[in-house]
Amino acid sequence: MATSLQNLSDYDASTFIDISEKRFGLVVADWNREITDVLSAGAYDTLLKHGATADNIYRNTVPGSFELTLGAQFLAQHDEMDAVICLGVVIQGETKHDDYICHAVAQGITQVGLKFNKPVIFGLVTTNTLEQAWDRAGGKHGNKGVEAAVAAIQMLGF
Ligand SMILES: Nc1c(NC[C@H](O)[C@H](O)[C@H](O)CO)[nH]c(=O)[nH]c1=O
Numbered sequence: 001m002a003t004s005l006q007n008l009s010d011y012d013a014s015t016f017i018d019i020s021e022k023r024f025g026l027v028v029a030d031w032n033r034e035i036t037d038v039l040s041a042g043a044y045d046t047l048l049k050h051g052a053t054a055d056n057i058y059r060n061t062v063p064g065s066f067e068l069t070l071g072a073q074f075l076a077q078h079d080e081m082d083a084v085i086c087l088g089v090v091i092q093g094e095t096k097h098d099d100y101i102c103h104a105v106a107q108g109i110t111q112v113g114l115k116f117n118k119p120v121i122f123g124l125v126t127t128n129t130l131e132q133a134w135d136r137a138g139g140k141h142g143n144k145g146v147e148a149a150v151a152a153i154q155m156l157g158f
């Protein structure tokens with residue numbers, strides 16, 4: 001289903017577990033920094049809003065989205081880390097460069113999650129245009145950072 005029809009920025013928090021003792025890693029790509037900062041703030045504020053403490057949220061920056069996988073692994077490998085949220089923005093260019101990045105990140109962070117048996121969330125905005133990216137970073141389609149944080153909380157409830 002397309003984001004225009006449904007997004008997780010509207011969610012029911014009544015089913016969330018207590019996350020006051022949970023530790024979260026945020027891995028944020030520096031590319032398209034103005035937008036990833038908004039995603040990061042959305043994720044951070046959402047975790048706090050639902051009971052996480054600032055001391056339990058660890059934020060690491062990586063150069064670009066391609067590095068999200070390794071950044072996620074650096075955090076996920078710590079036993080005390082409960083969930084990792086990866087945030088990046090890849091906007092289509094003239095070449096297939098964006099495809100390579102997006103597929104690598106999707107596969108890479110899936111593997112990290114399976115390897116460490118903990119939620120590693122795919123908060124990668126992959127759009128055709130800059131405008132579409134802003135639409136998903138506090139614009140008309142919500143904030144994918146918020147959605148990523150919600151997904152992490154929901155997965156911890158399993
Ligand atoms: N083009 C985008 C990139 N490119 C950089 C790569 O992610 C990577 O850092 C580089 O290839 C070195 O390994 N990154 C984004 O996050 N968004 C883009 O649109």
Ligand SMILES: CC(=O)[C@@H](O)COP(=O)(O)O
Pocket residue numbers: 090091092093094095096097098
């Ligand atoms: C994927 C991108 O945003 C960019 O770095 C690559 O652009 P291009 O495909 O025009 O080289």
